[in-house]
Amino acid sequence: MKYISTRGKAPALNFEDVLLTGLASDGGLYVPDQLPSFSQEQIRSWRSLSYAELAAEIVYPFVEDTFSREELDTILADTYAVFRHDAIAPMVQIAPNQWVLELFHGPTLAFKDFALQLLGRLLDEVLKRRDERIMIMGATSGDTGSAAIEGCKRCSNIDIFILHPYQRVSDVQRKQMTTVVGENIHNLAVRGNFDDCQALVKATFGDRSGLPADRGLVAVNSINWARIMAQIVYYFYAALSVGGPDRAVSFSVPTGNFGDIFAGYLAKQMGLPVEQLVIATNKNDVLHKMMTTGVYDKMSLEASLSPSMDITVSSNFERLLFDVYDRDGAAIADLFEQFKTEPIHFSETAMARTRALFASHRVSDDETCAEVARLWHDCQYLADPHSAIGVAAARLYGKPETPMITLATAHAAKFPSAIAQAGLDFAPPLPEHLADLFEREERFDVIDNDLATVQAYMSAHVAS
Numbered sequence: 226m227k228y229i230s231t232r233g234k235a236p237a238l239n240f241e242d243v244l245l246t247g248l249a250s251d252g253g254l255y256v257p258d259q260l261p262s263f264s265q266e267q268i269r270s271w272r273s274l275s276y277a278e279l280a281a282e283i284v285y286p287f288v289e290d291t292f293s294r295e296e297l298d299t300i301l302a303d304t305y306a307v308f309r310h311d312a313i314a315p316m317v318q319i320a321p322n323q324w325v326l327e328l329f330h331g332p333t334l335a336f337k338d339f340a341l342q343l344l345g346r347l348l349d350e351v352l353k354r355r356d357e358r359i360m361i362m363g364a365t366s367g368d369t370g371s372a373a374i375e376g377c378k379r380c381s382n383i384d385i386f387i388l389h390p391y392q393r394v395s396d397v398q399r400k401q402m403t404t405v406v407g408e409n410i411h412n413l414a415v416r417g418n419f420d421d422c423q424a425l426v427k428a429t430f431g432d433r434s435g436l437p438a439d440r441g442l443v444a445v446n447s448i449n450w451a452r453i454m455a456q457i458v459y460y461f462y463a464a465l466s467v468g469g470p471d472r473a474v475s476f477s478v479p480t481g482n483f484g485d486i487f488a489g490y491l492a493k494q495m496g497l498p499v500e501q502l503v504i505a506t507n508k509n510d511v512l513h514k515m516m517t518t519g520v521y522d523k524m525s526l527e528a529s530l531s532p533s534m535d536i537t538v539s540s541n542f543e544r545l546l547f548d549v550y551d552r553d554g555a556a557i558a559d560l561f562e563q564f565k566t567e568p569i570h571f572s573e574t575a576m577a578r579t580r581a582l583f584a585s586h587r588v589s590d591d592e593t594c595a596e597v598a599r600l601w602h603d604c605q606y607l608a609d610p611h612s613a614i615g616v617a618a619a620r621l622y623g624k625p626e627t628p629m630i631t632l633a634t635a636h637a638a639k640f641p642s643a644i645a646q647a648g649l650d651f652a653p654p655l656p657e658h659l660a661d662l663f664e665r666e667e668r669f670d671v672i673d674n675d676l677a678t679v680q681a682y683m684s685a686h687v688a689s
């Protein structure tokens with residue numbers, strides 16, 4: 226399979242090379258030139274598969290130029306063996322035809338583990354084959370960072386640099402990143418917000434003049450195609466468990482960088498009957514505003530009770546735009562050139578196509594607390610603030626005849642203060658493997674929001 230850039234000017238890559246990059250050289254994001262598609266009969270035949278077996282069916286067409294089916298099977302079995310629940314992604318019913326898909330049973334308690342445990346193993350294999358050493362760079366609003374560190378820490382050929390916004394992630398999230406010991410692990414607390422961290426990562430792909438020239442640079446954010454690919458699998462898994470493909474299902478997805486819900490859109494394009502995809506945002510509602518007005522504008526980022534979704538530059542939206550603009554890379558490049566100085570006004574056709582695919586809803590902090598409390602009191606279900614945003618949107622958009630599945634993206638124990646603000650009088654305990662998290666020693670450096678400073682830090686800390 227070939228991967229092409231959404232801005233039309235970068236060279237097409239195979240899977241191995243797309244895995245080993247981040248942004249395309251023209252500033253775009255890589256997408257497959259053609260998606261695999263599965264028949265209803267084929268999807269139906271997957272009903273009895275384990276999560277890892279299902280993942281192999283879905284992922285293999287994307288990676289077959291780089292991994293044999295046997296290699297992939299082994300890597301996937303190893304990847305999902307580290308999850309703490311036998312179902313890997315269990316479904317919990319919270320109301321008639323309303324479900325949550327729990328994606329927080331991996332090592333770092335968020336949905337990021339699904340892709341980053343796999344990404345670490347794929348990178349490890351490819352780097353050993355090539356006998357190469359790389360630098361990994363990631364921006365995190367709290368969850369990607371620890372999942373990336375956990376997924377890649379065993380790889381001997383990697384130096385990992387994670388940028389988080391100083392004092393803007395929860396204490397548990399910060400500790401999960403900064404207490405992992407390893408000479409090749411570097412946590413940078415940037416004086417800025419998540420958008421600043423993500424901009425530094427993207428800018429580094431555009432200008433890496435301050436970094437060692439002999440090291441590859443790989444992104445661990447969802448700008449890396451491999452992240453999205455791995456996230457497609459759980460949409461199939463969830464739908465199969467409630468009667469798909471013989472029955473359409475809907476999904477409500479707490480959304481920030483648009484990676485997770487974009488994976489749901491791809492599952493639909495690949496043949497999974499999906500009725501609705503609901504974009505659920507917090508008060509950083511750039512996507513909801515865009516859905517309602519047809520205008521994509523910059524907004525200032527506000528800290529919320531769902532810090533992982535405090536994002537106003539929603540990177541993967543570009544991948545959707547590429548499709549709704551008939552895969553016209555030049556048009557997408559023009560739109561983003563324009564976005565540097567003014568808001569983007571989408572064409573009527575593009576908006577009609579987007580609205581036919583997605584609904585959207587914004588949930589305030591007060592509504593988030595109310596939903597956490599309601600779920601606890603009505604069904605003894607403890608949701609983290611991000612998942613609660615998804616459930617609040619699902620309740621509005623769900624139709625009685627269609628199973629509505631909310632992606633529960635993180636474990637409540639990551640956000641004890643939000644749980645307290647919701648009026649619940651207990652702190653959700655951390656799972657056993659993290660029980661002593663607050664006794665572990667932390668290591669991180671506070672750094673200015675400045676590209677040259679960040680690249681100088683990386684150069685000074687990269688292993689020789």
Ligand SMILES: Cc1ncc(COP(=O)(O)O)c(C=O)c1O
Pocket residue numbers: 335336367368369447479480481482483484485486533534611612634635
């Ligand atoms: C817990 C949690 N929920 C939801 C999201 C939003 O996912 P996405 O950025 O893929 O839209 C994130 C971060 O990305 C997250 O960490």
Ligand SMILES: N[C@@H](CCOP(=O)(O)O)C(=O)O
Pocket residue numbers: 364365366367368369370445446447448481482484533534
């Ligand atoms: N919510 C993420 C932010 C970045 O999203 P990604 O999926 O593009 O890595 C986080 O918690 O770090």
